[in-house]
Amino acid sequence: MTVVNALTAELGEAIVLAGDRIPEKSRSDQSLSGKHLPLAVIRPTTVQQVATALRICNAHGQAVVPQGGMTGLAGGANPRSGDVVISLDRLAGIEDIDAAAGTMTAFAGTVLEVAQKAAEEAGFLLPIDLGARGSCQIGGNLSTNAGGIRVITHGVTRDNVLGLEAVLADGTVISSLNRMQKNNTGYDLKQLFIGSEGTLGIITRAVLKLKPLPDGRATALCGLNRFEDVLALLHEARKGLSGLSAFELMWEAYFRFSREGEGLSFFEADYPFTVIIEQSGGSDEAFEAFLGEMFEKELISDALIAQSEKDRERFWKVREGATFDSLPRLINFDVSLPIGVLDQFATEVTASLEQEFPGIHVSVFGHVADSNIHLCASAGEIDEATEHRIDTVVYEHVRQYQGSISAEHGIGTLKRDYLPYSRSAEELDLMRRIKAALDPNGIMNPGKVLPVA
Amino acid sequence: MTVVNALTAELGEAIVLAGDRIPEKSRSDQSLSGKHLPLAVIRPTTVQQVATALRICNAHGQAVVPQGGMTGLAGGANPRSGDVVISLDRLAGIEDIDAAAGTMTAFAGTVLEVAQKAAEEAGFLLPIDLGARGSCQIGGNLSTNAGGIRVITHGVTRDNVLGLEAVLADGTVISSLNRMQKNNTGYDLKQLFIGSEGTLGIITRAVLKLKPLPDGRATALCGLNRFEDVLALLHEARKGLSGLSAFELMWEAYFRFSREGEGLSFFEADYPFTVIIEQSGGSDEAFEAFLGEMFEKELISDALIAQSEKDRERFWKVREGATFDSLPRLINFDVSLPIGVLDQFATEVTASLEQEFPGIHVSVFGHVADSNIHLCASAGEIDEATEHRIDTVVYEHVRQYQGSISAEHGIGTLKRDYLPYSRSAEELDLMRRIKAALDPNGIMNPGKVLPVA
Numbered sequence: 003m004t005v006v007n008a009l010t011a012e013l014g015e016a017i018v019l020a021g022d023r024i025p026e027k028s029r030s031d032q033s034l035s036g037k038h039l040p041l042a043v044i045r046p047t048t049v050q051q052v053a054t055a056l057r058i059c060n061a062h063g064q065a066v067v068p069q070g071g072m073t074g075l076a077g078g079a080n081p082r083s084g085d086v087v088i089s090l091d092r093l094a095g096i097e098d099i100d101a102a103a104g105t106m107t108a109f110a111g112t113v114l115e116v117a118q119k120a121a122e123e124a125g126f127l128l129p130i131d132l133g134a135r136g137s138c139q140i141g142g143n144l145s146t147n148a149g150g151i152r153v154i155t156h157g158v159t160r161d162n163v164l165g166l167e168a169v170l171a172d173g174t175v176i177s178s179l180n181r182m183q184k185n186n187t188g189y190d191l192k193q194l195f196i197g198s199e200g201t202l203g204i205i206t207r208a209v210l211k212l213k214p215l216p217d218g219r220a221t222a223l224c225g226l227n228r229f230e231d232v233l234a235l236l237h238e239a240r241k242g243l244s245g246l247s248a249f250e251l252m253w254e255a256y257f258r259f260s261r262e263g264e265g266l267s268f269f270e271a272d273y274p275f276t277v278i279i280e281q282s283g284g285s286d287e288a289f290e291a292f293l294g295e296m297f298e299k300e301l302i303s304d305a306l307i308a309q310s311e312k313d314r315e316r317f318w319k320v321r322e323g324a325t326f327d328s329l330p331r332l333i334n335f336d337v338s339l340p341i342g343v344l345d346q347f348a349t350e351v352t353a354s355l356e357q358e359f360p361g362i363h364v365s366v367f368g369h370v371a372d373s374n375i376h377l378c379a380s381a382g383e384i385d386e387a388t389e390h391r392i393d394t395v396v397y398e399h400v401r402q403y404q405g406s407i408s409a410e411h412g413i414g415t416l417k418r419d420y421l422p423y424s425r426s427a428e429e430l431d432l433m434r435r436i437k438a439a440l441d442p443n444g445i446m447n448p449g450k451v452l453p454v455a
Numbered sequence: 456m457t458v459v460n461a462l463t464a465e466l467g468e469a470i471v472l473a474g475d476r477i478p479e480k481s482r483s484d485q486s487l488s489g490k491h492l493p494l495a496v497i498r499p500t501t502v503q504q505v506a507t508a509l510r511i512c513n514a515h516g517q518a519v520v521p522q523g524g525m526t527g528l529a530g531g532a533n534p535r536s537g538d539v540v541i542s543l544d545r546l547a548g549i550e551d552i553d554a555a556a557g558t559m560t561a562f563a564g565t566v567l568e569v570a571q572k573a574a575e576e577a578g579f580l581l582p583i584d585l586g587a588r589g590s591c592q593i594g595g596n597l598s599t600n601a602g603g604i605r606v607i608t609h610g611v612t613r614d615n616v617l618g619l620e621a622v623l624a625d626g627t628v629i630s631s632l633n634r635m636q637k638n639n640t641g642y643d644l645k646q647l648f649i650g651s652e653g654t655l656g657i658i659t660r661a662v663l664k665l666k667p668l669p670d671g672r673a674t675a676l677c678g679l680n681r682f683e684d685v686l687a688l689l690h691e692a693r694k695g696l697s698g699l700s701a702f703e704l705m706w707e708a709y710f711r712f713s714r715e716g717e718g719l720s721f722f723e724a725d726y727p728f729t730v731i732i733e734q735s736g737g738s739d740e741a742f743e744a745f746l747g748e749m750f751e752k753e754l755i756s757d758a759l760i761a762q763s764e765k766d767r768e769r770f771w772k773v774r775e776g777a778t779f780d781s782l783p784r785l786i787n788f789d790v791s792l793p794i795g796v797l798d799q800f801a802t803e804v805t806a807s808l809e810q811e812f813p814g815i816h817v818s819v820f821g822h823v824a825d826s827n828i829h830l831c832a833s834a835g836e837i838d839e840a841t842e843h844r845i846d847t848v849v850y851e852h853v854r855q856y857q858g859s860i861s862a863e864h865g866i867g868t869l870k871r872d873y874l875p876y877s878r879s880a881e882e883l884d885l886m887r888r889i890k891a892a893l894d895p896n897g898i899m900n901p902g903k904v905l906p907v908a
Contacts, residue, residue, distance in 0.1 A: 100794075102794045103795055158637060174885075176881050177881070182859055183611075183825040183826045184606065186602075186861045187870075187878055188883070188904055189647070189889060190613070190650055193646035198641075213693070214693050214694035217694075241667035244698070338637050340553060340555070340558075341556040372635075373634070374636070404632075404634075417640075421640060421641055429630075432629055432642075432893075433641050439889060451641055
């Protein structure tokens, strides 16, 4: 019996889609790098069905690709032809909100925004948040250890997970749905499944931390002249603001290009560094007083405080940089480096790229507090080899500073061959040992994350 | 050649202590449950020496017990006779403080208080803190995922580790000394070594997060009548105080026993619940205003705000409860439960114990925000079987609420046989798979954490 027949026999045709019934969207995530339709798409509605599907696939040595909202940027959810997809989108819903414990238990297929709204209705903030909130799913957020815009206050996704349930390649259900802040009973197994991009098992449920909903928000756009002032301002803001919720740095080229693209102007002249600084939950007076102090310390040269929601939107519009999408073959790098060297890195990598590719557009912005910067590069209608060369130039600089080639987007297939730029041979070997222990037949999302040994 | 001869031949007699040179203190941690002197004690001064020692022991199938400051409470660092101890206390020192990144890199043997002071001198707070700070070591803090008194603000030890270096059983050095807040490059290997109590490898170095030093502190002692008011106060404090740094609940029996033992009095009568609430970094006015609001909401019935350091010390003295040490054969349970059921649990377990052991002293306090309570039980000069029976009664209640039999102290040997009360057969099996993958000869701290299958 073929694997698809075996799956259909146990799970039924409503769950197992094959042939013409395979949806086009199962081909690729948002990186649009996926080229193949899978052999079949399984859409389980219960944890037990996930377990059954994996047990059958494992017995057949059938490769399995887990899929969530398909909003990834690294190809981690893209099937090869012949792979079986397990889509989590029907294993969805909030199981429980425990207001006393401050926890939410949700199934993997729950859309992030649905979970956020459920938390808000219960009077809480779900700290996990990112641009793709309307389509990405909790299971995908956990599998990729998603970053996003609240990391400065609440940490990455990993920091917001208390418990987790996952199904191993052989169909074993590992239910670790812990609701406690402290629990030192043996190995913290959930950590294995967070950020491993579906290569060690399929996450089916999670217990997430909830926080009190903050009241009020204050936002300022600040112009600074020196990178050391940016760092000093960050340190002061962490210490002096009661709820620092954003500290986003735009280097001059990024700020100018985006500002002009949006037809906006703020200061008389653009500064070498522009920072959006935001506070959630504190008073407007305290925020203004803080900025006044920073002026006196000569850390900031100019500042605008948002007087309305519209002002705030104008600041953020420049930072979001929709205007960059107009650049041909834009490459958006997502790297992290020790905070102190971010400017040096940005300067050096820009110089290297401009030298090798005259006329290239390079601009940089960053979640500085998270050590994370994004570098936008566009060298016109280049071929794949040139794009690969640009990648290599950037990642060589990352390696030199012992940085990370992927701060928040993950590895998938697109960064897989660069993984040794950030991880040692011993680390990669240990990852393979773990992989072999949990998935001895190698059926879980093969070809993703780990370079071929 | 015997393993001790092989170790001495490669490392020298200054590093390898055998026979009469084995110090008495290598017998037991603070649980005083250790009964045996080891075969030898190795005191490496470099990571390479740790690797050499493990490589030799692995080749000989020699069991190894890592030791830090020996302040554990679960027997996790106690050798069996015949085991070889690797003591980290000479692999000590701060390697680096990166002020821009807010990180400290320290060797495993660094005493916690030494690391804290180094951070303070550089203008930072090292968030990891616990009572044993003067003797416990960073490596032990990480291996046990220590909790302590700053968890409410900064999380457990795991949350404060960015990078880590560990040596596997076969001597492979896994150096993952990441300094970035975000890094999604493959599996997060450091998580394996944090909290696994030396059963998967020996931690040699770590990169720890530093936070800005907070200014000022305000402390109050509050009397409350109902547990739901305690939960509501916690929720409000998390939302309304800018730097909530302690929320410690004492149930009436605990408060009265400790208060009387210290010869202190605070309110006209003792309340069913007494809470120490503390803020770090905010203003005294805001703290007073917050408490005023809580009065108006009728969440608190009485409150004293510390007017001096001496006042503050008096509050904390009751909570620290030195007076309990006078009770014969005191058992200090360290359990966690979903926050909403903490009071129900405390009431039920007290009733069960009082029914089975008439005259038993039972009292409870807790780090409520961390889901963690400590239960003090003393039934007089009991024998081991009775003590075991008391353990069982408590842990059966924990199991019933899907709680954790160890919130912060770890499993070691003392709680090993109760681990199935908090973890499923599938979880234990997966732990064993991980253990076998990293330590195929089973030399790393055998007999600890994992119950015999």
